[in-house]
Amino acid sequence: MLHGIVVIDGWLVSSLGEGAVAVLGLSASIAGLLIGLIVAFSNATQIRIAQAFGSADRVFLKSALLSGLTINIAVVLAGLCLLAAFAGPLIDGLAHDAEIAAGARSYLSIFAVVIVAEAVGHCLTGHFNGCGETRLPALSYIVAVPVNVTVSVVLIHGLFGAPALGVTGAAVGSAVASVLQVGFLAGLLLARDRALLRVGGWRNGSFAATLRRHFTFSLPIAATFGSATIAMSVCGLLYARLPVNDFAAMTIIMPWVQVVGTFGMCWAQAAGIYVGQMLGRSTPGEVLDAFLSVVWRSSFLASGLVALIYAGICLASPWIYPELHPDTRATLLSFLPILILLPFPKGSNAICGNTLRAGGETLYVMHVFVWSQWLFRVPATAAAVLWLDASVTVVFALVLAEELIKFTPFHARMRRGHWKTGRIED
Template identity: 55%
Template sequence: MTVIAAPSATPSNVAIFRMAWPLGLKAMMLHGIVVIDAWLVSALGEPALAAMGLAASIAGLILGTLMAFSNAAQVRIAQAYGSGDPVSLKTGLYVGILINVASAALGIGLVALFGDDIIRAFAHTPWIADQAISYLQVFLLVVVFEAFGQVLGSHFNGCGKTLMPAKSYLLAIPINVVTSYVLIHGHWGLPELGVSGAAVGSAIAAMTRMLFLGAGLWRMNRAYLGVEGWRNGTLRASIHRHLVFALPIAGTFISMTIVNNICMLIYAKMSVNDFAAMTLIQPWVLVAGNFSTAWGMATGIAVAQLLGSNVPGDDLVVFLKRAWRGAFVAAIVVSLCFLGLSLSVQGIYGQLEAQTRAALWSFLPFLLVLPFPRGSNLMCGHTLRASGDTVYPMKVHVCSQWLVRLPLTAAFILWLDLSVTWVFALVLFEEFVKLPFFHSRILKGEWKKGLKEDD
């Protein structure tokens, strides 16, 4: 089997857009599943929404880990695609799957040991705790399917075939919506499962997506079964090398996921209305922000492919400057999306209490500014990781998360008792803290040299 390497000429912004929009659509649909589940569960009231948010904060730790290692595999696969080496492509895929499966097994084991106790410690009432535990137990099936599905999607993305993962979500989301709605409310003679019905719908959708991507991989290259050998000689050596490269990337995403979910647990100490508002806004921030995320990720994939095909540094700089202008346009689009969301709060969440809707409206000033520093930081982070500079972005993220946002969140809620508006403002403050560190690294220019396998 032969693999055609990506062309050495730097892609235009139109080419980046063609790669980015399926990435954005896929990510919007991924986070949209959470938004849809939250919207469907919101009809059951604030306590049910709080139960789902509490369970999701724990399940998010495992899914964040899987997505972290999948992003690392995506960079490796993009570099391999740029070089045109089928052995490296095979190695990136199968090593990524093995690492994800091991991570999922570890996460499920930890949830089985400690999940119930954590939920009961943070739930406002025993009913909320019971509902959260029921949701989490079913949602672990999503973890199993996503262990495979995330890496399969990263393989297609790394090869520049970003439309395939987007199609998988186009197939999965309607299944998730219909199944969740029916099982939450008990329509068509099926049992009324309440909050856990949303988890069942998500599990069925995740299984469908995994099977769709697996079939696509088989049609594409018979899953590399005809390719012999491993990138580093043996499977064990390849796993070791992959982990050396991937752990800083995974560490970045794992740290972010842990901090986000710890913050969600701290948010649970606010009033039910304020916690419901934070539960609702977080998925929307991810969904709308995916315009910027997709552009940054597509740029990173292109940089990795160009470095793999040894494009000169001056051409890389010209490409990145051009891509950065596109990132600014994406930030404007995200800001307008947040404005539209705020203006639609009454229509979308009219069944919620006025205090919850007022909290959502108060986030608007920060939402309008957030896309610009975040989008710029995303461009820096994806470019550095694509070049192999994985440790520095990890340091920036970890320090800003653990030394800035997490302690300030705890102080604002547990000691100062500030309003939910100021708590949400910390999301924007963290981006401004990271901004000078990321940009100074890009301006230094070392990323243009890339990172060789033995470095």
């Protein structure tokens, strides 16, 4: 549902034409840099919280939550300062025309509220997930998404006497929904676990030492997710150099890849949470192997479901996006074979990555991600778009190629089994 913010906005503004979709695509590529860093540090916090929950150490649990929240807020404030300084020239250089540039600036100025809200909300989500309360974050989005749709529709089209803000109206709807979602999660934390915040002491003696230790643990994980998000955003900015209809097709399909792919990714993330809790309890290696065997077999069902949903989206695109140009819809259909294959290696790689992180092999996971992205996908995308004039379908196929490149190093590392002996403080 986090990725669904952009999907919802894209669906709602698609009736305004390819120009409006291009505004959203350009804005989302830039804002995605900060959202990705927030998600990165929050995932590191989630692993620490899972380990603390497994060990039943309340001081550790409080330390992980407050350290993660402090880091998230610091990252987002620094990021917004950089955004204020450099986003304008970047937009002007990449936008197809002055109208798209102006729309992107307006959208980003409002979307900054979403970024701040997610800095808090995603840390709270990591806390509840790490403690096994996975239904609560989902419930928060179920409350927020209808608000997002309602407010956005009213402000995009100027219904019921409201001003017609176009794409900016979609940003306002997302901002209102994000603030509501964060308030809901904060209220749940205070209502269910207020005593946790009053637990005395810190994991490493003082808050400064605890924060430093948390940051040291988080940095490789944040670098992994941050690299993936930055690479995705750089590719998104490269997509902006495609013809406007091709760029609109990529803008529409990439958020769907993230949203629908979340079924497989969160299956793997849940496995990582359980492995973290089991390692916190010093679970024997054979029990871990048996658990992961079941997880892996079930992941193929999740990947198959994702592939079916991708196929449905592509085949139903004439009805989902009836106002789009026929060439844009034809491009969406050309993505279908890639989308059917993508979930299987992607889901298996995700199980490896989350399990290795929970077992302390965060640096290895970082290297696999970083080198596959920056030695292959980003330069290959740049070459295909800027120099080779490749078709947009070939450009999109590089997403699948990256997963195939990561497959062997991830699975070979899992078979070695060193992650089973990883200690929490390592």
